[in-house]
Amino acid sequence: MLDFTPRDPNYATRVHSSFDRQQVMAWIGAKLTHLAPGHCEITLPHKPDLTQQHGYIHGGIIGTIGDTAAGYAAYTLMPHDASVLTVEYKMNIMAPGDGELLIARGEVIRAGRSLVVARADVYAVKAGKETHCASLLQTLMTMHGKADE
Amino acid sequence: MLDFTPRDPNYATRVHSSFDRQQVMAWIGAKLTHLAPGHCEITLPHKPDLTQQHGYIHGGIIGTIGDTAAGYAAYTLMPHDASVLTVEYKMNIMAPGDGELLIARGEVIRAGRSLVVARADVYAVKAGKETHCASLLQTLMTMHGKADE
Amino acid sequence: MLDFTPRDPNYATRVHSSFDRQQVMAWIGAKLTHLAPGHCEITLPHKPDLTQQHGYIHGGIIGTIGDTAAGYAAYTLMPHDASVLTVEYKMNIMAPGDGELLIARGEVIRAGRSLVVARADVYAVKAGKETHCASLLQTLMTMHGKADE
């Protein structure tokens, strides 16, 4: 169905370079741990600085890594001279961000010429066990002719 | 239409106390700058640590303060022995998080017994001028009998 | 803030003509009852054919008129040779579609060159009293150079 053949053979370099320029990723301690055409995984170790009033990772931070995972999944499929913009996303939080780390897995579900639809699922890993913590559905825009840096 | 008479006369103390226990708010530098029944405003000064690859505040951080503003707007109307849970939200990002500060204004649009619907609008303030940067629509749940601390 | 000056002075003729070509609107019995730049109102009288299992108007039909109201609010601001496409919407249903008619009021909150963000609020009118029944937040796309008919 979907053509997950990247138009840019150097997509991985381009995505990693963009990720590395997101200061907020280093600041929260998130890492880009897997990348493939139409797919991206972001991992975030637990950190008390990121918690809400009950000691779990704040929903907005869960959204931050979900947004980023889905966004870079989309960006793998964009041309080399384009940048990516989040138009909107919707996230359901289904369980608290509780555990030693969070993993956000983004994947493209529709890659159009200008708009890309992607989703991300976020898992909380506690004592090695994954709990499905959040699900995002997202729209992204390809900014043609505006290279990311 | 909506009954914005708080059931808990001490709602402001309860909300401020909960906000103060969100470590992530202090960490990003957000402040609770206005509170009224069904309304909450959060202000976030610009900080390079919070930026994405183009130097603007990351969309996930915009979502973090929007989520918090709408969530505490809802929490003002909840009973004293309840806590608040974000079920889900959807956010449209309409302009970059560009400027000296962001202001998120949350307001309740429907307060049911267990579910509350709220929205938040986020503005980017640059050289004193507000630009409408994001709009959120959110569902929250009242956790009856589970005080926040 | 927003420039609600329509680029096409004949926007009303264009929107009404498009609405009239939506066979589903006639079929459900919806009428376009108000139009202004960036605004559109759709009215739907109650009809047992449109109900769900509890005798209220089905949520999907509430979404249908909300989608249409927000979409045509956006379309008032588009150029004469463009058509409008719904990219996505999110709707909270806050009260049943109960009463003699439903009114959907759509308004643009951000009109970009290609993407438009709009919202719609749907009210159920029972014995003359309006209840806020649903709220939508929507993204639309301007299809430049593709006239609607």
Next chain:
Amino acid sequence: MLDFTPRDPNYATRVHSSFDRQQVMAWIGAKLTHLAPGHCEITLPHKPDLTQQHGYIHGGIIGTIGDTAAGYAAYTLMPHDASVLTVEYKMNIMAPGDGELLIARGEVIRAGRSLVVARADVYAVKAGKETHCASLLQTLMTMHGKADE
């Protein structure tokens, strides 16, 4: 992960009976074509009455069958004396509702005691070929002690 063992062994009778009482389903011509714990499929043949201005099935009708498929997927897992309520949904429309029929496949992704999160994917079938037309992410509420009829 998910417990897809239905609490009500007669879930299929209960769901079919509720579906049959949705007058709008008969009116648009939708059929419930598959049911399993946590899963529901709705099929809608093309009908000119349901079209928008370009002759495709209206997005709101796509939402109507997506909402219904996800909602009844959730309802399969609810107790026999409960009814189901759509709290909200978000839908991305990725391709026009073009073809001889639409198929909406709903599935539960998280079944909590009161809230259920489900998604639905809608496919347009043209000359026998399925195109992914829309994706929904939805929140539903279990109305305990309120049987559906």
